[in-house]
Amino acid sequence: MKRVVMITLVVGLFLAVSAHHGLAGSQVPFPEGWEKWTPVKTPLAKIGALPGCDADVSNLPPIYQETVATYCGVKPGGPGKVEVLVNPGALKAYKARNGGFPEGPNMVLHLKDMKVLFVIGHRNGKALYGVFTEDGKDITAAQGPLSQTTCINCHTGYRAFCVKGQCGKIIE
Numbered sequence: 634m635k636r637v638v639m640i641t642l643v644v645g646l647f648l649a650v651s652a653h654h655g656l657a658g659s660q661v662p663f664p665e666g667w668e669k670w671t672p673v674k675t676p677l678a679k680i681g682a683l684p685g686c687d688a689d690v691s692n693l694p695p696i697y698q699e700t701v702a703t704y705c706g707v708k709p710g711g712p713g714k715v716e717v718l719v720n721p722g723a724l725k726a727y728k729a730r731n732g733g734f735p736e737g738p739n740m741v742l743h744l745k746d747m748k749v750l751f752v753i754g755h756r757n758g759k760a761l762y763g764v765f766t767e768d769g770k771d772i773t774a775a776q777g778p779l780s781q782t783t784c785i786n787c788h789t790g791y792r793a794f795c796v797k798g799q800c801g802k803i804i805e
């Protein structure tokens with residue numbers, strides 16, 4: 634009996650600590666109405682898909698190579714079809730590529746074949762990350778490819794490409 638209480642306490646404590654530190658779970662709310670957001674033509678949107686691990690991506694910039702390396706293994710043949718959607722209220726900021734995003738969810742990388750949304754929003758100008766299924770289930774992981782740490786490392790690690798969380802840009 635004592636042991637059960639002990640385990641319950643330890644598990645409870647762990648959950649409390651995880652929730653507090655945001656180890657798992659999206660930092661940004663689900664992007665309600667994302668289906669009606671504006672598709673933008675970025676380099677990745679133009680390619681149209683994230684390939685599998687055997688694709689030759691050596692001619693792409695390093696950040697795109699790392700993106701393929703990070704996500705090519707999530708499913709045989711790679712994640713597949715993608716599109717980039719921007720909240721109409723954030724379109725001006727997206728075009729300017731200079732931060733200045735409104736509060737709340739602003740950008741979605743839609744993994745169409747996987748029915749998954751990679752979401753970036755902002756709070757007080759700070760970029761926040763999350764992963765959801767199309768119908769709103771928060772699947773942001775504590776670690777690995779679907780964790781905020783992974784998002785943040787790449788989205789802040791390539792200065793020439795990413796500004797305030799935004800890595801894509803409209804190419805025409």
Ligand code: HEC
Nearest residue numbers: 675676677699700740741742751752753784787799800801
């Ligand atoms: C290894 C690098 C890398 C990782 C990891 C990564 N991304 Fe990205 N992400 C990119 C690049 C590069 C683009 C721009 C591609 C384009 O549109 O041409 C991008 C685009 C996006 C966009 C579209 C808006 C934009 O232009 O930036 C969203 C939203 C997004 N990522 C969310 C996420 C989330 C959420 C995670 C973590 C679960 C994540 N990303 C992990 C590299 C990465």
